[in-house]
Amino acid sequence: RIISCDGSFHGRSLTDLAAGSNEKHREGFGPMPEGFDHVPFDNLNAMRAAITDQTAAILVEPVQGEGGIKAPSPGFLKGVREMCDEFGILMVLDEVQTGNGRTGKLFAHEWAGVTPDILATAKGLGGGFPVGAVLATEAAAKAMTAGSHGSTFGGTPLAMSAVGAMLDVVLAPGFLPRVDKMARVLWDKLGAVVAKHPTVLTEVRGQGLMVGMRCAVENSILVGKMIDNGVLTVPAGDNVVRMLPPMILEESHIDEAVQALDKSCAEIAADMAKEKAG
Ligand SMILES: Cc1ncc(COP(=O)(O)O)c(C=O)c1O
Incomplete structure (x- = not known):
């Protein structure tokens, strides 16, 4: 199971609708995939209380976007990281809206001094060119063996060069x-x-x-x-x-x-x- 937050938005695929918390977005779609437990955003005690031996990961936006541009308290992401380490579960960050320089760092989690195990990025990633990516540590990526996942347009050279061009600009000194x-x-x-x-x-x-x-x-x-x-x-x-x-x-x-x-x-x-x- 995955713990996600009230007020979150993770997209409109069925699984993302289940991960997010907006009932209105779910209307007319289904059946919803199982496996998400929602807790209040920015509440480490509630998060801890929701962890069971079935919990595989915690999924959060470093700053909630669609939910109302809500930044958590300063220690929140660090607390999530520590909790994930304590229970041996994965920290998954949705940086689709916060990533690629939007907050003044390449990724918003850098402000908190933590590193997630898995990170989703899109929007600014191609500087206007439609592209998204999932980044993972080597340990977390072990499960994604060759052929276990794929996509018709995944890794297309045009999209990859758009990402490269964006990074050249955003990571340029200053x-x-x-x-x-x-x-x-x-x-x-x-x-x-x-x-x-x-x-x-x-x-x-x-x-x-x-x-x-x-x-x-x-x-x-x-x-x-x-x-x-x-x-x-x-x-x-x-x-x-x-x-x-x-x-x-x-x-x-x-x-x-x-x-x-x-x-x-x-x-x-x-x-x-x-x-x-x-
Ligand atoms: C945090 C976050 N995750 C995911 C998405 C969904 O991205 P997409 O519309 O490309 O599925 C959005 C879009 O607003 C978002 O803000």
Whole structure:
């Protein structure tokens, strides 16, 4: 069995739907594969209590994406690693959304100073080219003998060269530190907008350039206003609006987006005041 977390999203194949926790995504699909035990995210005690002699692995997102850009407490991933070592089970990280530089490190788990046994990566992996990969330690990969798994398009040279090109850019000296620096500039400026518009926004959260803003109004209202003001954002769970800007962004782009956010919040606040008045 595999332990996974409430609020998680791991994709839309049947097994991923079973691993994830969103009942709505499962509607109309089935039968669901068995074998997942869900526990609250960021709760090491609940995780420990769910481990049985049937448990093979723990699967987590280092920062929950679709669930609402939720970063766990600082010691969480380290605690998961220690628990996996203690019970002899595998630590599996879903870095599909957090990976490939998004948080300011190649993979988000590096911030926690841990190494997973298995890691899933995609999205930014091909810099726009559709490709995903599963990485595993030699010990964990032992079970994947030649021919035990395959895929029609797996390992295609075009996809592999796209990954190579992405890595050349992202791992070039100075690239990731710059992502981290730009993220801090963005966070500072977003924090000021949140403080200015408490009736619209309550919190900035996430890690690096994976940013969530929790809304006091329905998140779709802010997403709509942002489109009107020229910036594309994405809704996420827990009434969050996501910003996942390109990692090559300049400070002028940050200013543009923050201005659009400030304007959108002011417009929403004015609409609410008008509605209240009558
Ligand atoms: C953490 C995480 N895992 C998996 C997926 C699913 O990826 P795909 O749509 O390629 O199956 C996503 C997509 O949003 C994701 O955010």
